Amino acid sequence: MAKWGEGDPRWIVEERPDGTNVNNWHWVEKNATGWSKDKLKELLVGMVIEDEEYFGELTELTSIDGEATANNRKAKLIFFYEWVLKGEWSGKLKSGDKKHKGKFNIPNLSEENDADEVDVEFTCNTQTDESYKVKEFLRKKGTKEIQNKLAKYIADLKQEYGKGVILPTKNGQPDAKKLTNSTNKAREELxxxxxSSPKKESKxxxxxxxxxxxxxxxxxxxxxxxxxxxxxxxxxxxxxxxxxxxxxxxxxxxxxxxxxxxxxxxxxxxxxxxxxxxxxxxxxxxxxxxxxxxxxxxxxxxxxxxxxxxxxxxxxxxxxxxxxxxxxxxxxxxxxxxxxxx
CATH class of the missing domain: 3.30.530.20 (START domain)
Structure with missing residues (x-):
């Protein structure tokens, strides 16, 4: 029989200050959906996109459809999130007063895509030369800026929900090496x-x-x-x-x-x-x-x-x-x- 404090480290309860989920071995899941919806609104609604000639603004998120969770499996953080976002924009030429409006769509914000791979689609409510120019400005310049905001959402999600999923070990802090490794892309975890290791020849x-x-x-x-x-x-x-x-x-x-x-x-x-x-x-x-x-x-x-x-x-x-x-x-x-x- 193993002595107290010896044996398989997964079961050494005294090394954990709360004595639960020893060494983060078991699957733990936290729902991040509500927090994510608020964060996406915070990051996107009111976002201004402009240069010397054009001014544009994301005025509203009309639909936030999806979910997000943070999971701990064997001290590895795994994040699942999948969102379809729809909203409205307004914009104009800085040299004029006429405002143009339209819609934007983000169909594939998920752990399967890096932020710079997420699609952002813009459409106009009216079909005029000027509204088309404003829409194209938003598509060309705004897509990258929106992708940067989505990258911040992903980083904030991992920071916010990584804190309570990987629990502290006996020294009161999560294993830094495990925590760093665990934030690899979720697609790798999937x-x-x-x-596996490089495949050896098999007969x-x-x-x-x-x-x-x-x-x-x-x-x-x-x-x-x-x-x-x-x-x-x-x-x-x-x-x-x-x-x-x-x-x-x-x-x-x-x-x-x-x-x-x-x-x-x-x-x-x-x-x-x-x-x-x-x-x-x-x-x-x-x-x-x-x-x-x-x-x-x-x-x-x-x-x-x-x-x-x-x-x-x-x-x-x-x-x-x-x-x-x-x-x-x-x-x-x-x-x-x-x-x-x-």
Whole structure:
């Protein structure tokens, strides 16, 4: 038996001043949606865009549609945010008095894009030469300035919600190295399932040491709804955020996450059970695991039991974490099947 203070550091409670979520090992999620809406209004409404010839202003945000969360998994910060912003602008030539008005649209503010990759679209309410010139000025000069404001939103989100998600260790401060590393782009975390060391040459027929992976996860939905989220192409595209190819039938093939996860359906019992041959692109050539998902519906919730055999030893931890990050948490967040922890 390990002595007090020794053993697996994940479970050494005395090293934490509050004795909870030891070493930040467990998944913690904080809802940043309300704060984000206020911050986006603060940054964008009233924003002035001008030069020697033109004056423009973002007068209103008419729609802020989306959500944002901050998550801690094994002392790594992961931020999910996805917004569609719509608003109104006004502007004029400085040499004249006539004001022109129009609308702007920001359709793709999310963790999948850097701030300078976010699209900003402008339209005019009237079609005149002068209104077109003002609109084009806002598009050319305003897009970059708006992107800079969105970059500040992203930085402020990470600073504001990073404070309470990575909890202090015994010295009263978060691990600086972990905190820095954890603020990498969320898209890298979403791809954790398929990120690996440079692939070594592998030959078909070489013996591969494998492990069995099991897990139990709870979702606030019916078994049929959870089953659909894994078999309906539109729903799978929604939570994976990428193209999906899927033939939902026995022997049907599937490919998702940009071809990094592939396989075929072995057995399908809607709302009850699913069996797949399943592999990640970085695994040894032609090597497949067998994934069995059993759905058990109880009052108000569905329990999902995962059994995966044939996982390569070297990929075990990455695969285990990948299921949580790339599948279960994304399904809960996308479709509202999980409860947030504040």
């Amino acid at each position: 791809n954790k399932l398929v990120v 078909v027929g070489v013996k591969i040491h494998t492990k069995k992976l099991t897990g139990k996860h709870e979702f606030m939905c019916s078994a049929q709804d959870l089953y659909r989220s894994l078999t309906d192409i539109g729903m799978v595209q929604a939570f994976t955020g990428g193209p999906v190819e899927m033939e939902v039938e026995k022997g049907g093939r599937f490919s998702l996450m940009h071809g990094n996860v592939t396989g075929e359906f072995v057995d399908l019992v809607p709302g009850k059970k699913m069996v797949q041959r399943w592999r990640v692109k970085s695994w040894p050539d032609a090597h497949y695991s067998e994934v069995t998902l059993d759905f058990e519906e109880k009052e108000g919730v569905t329990e999902l039991f995962l059994t995966q055999t044939g996982v390569p030893d070297s990929e075990f931890e990455r695969t285990k974490e990948g299921w949580v990050i790339n599948y279960w948490n994304r399904i809960k967040q996308t479709f509202g099947y999980g409860a947030n922890i504040f």
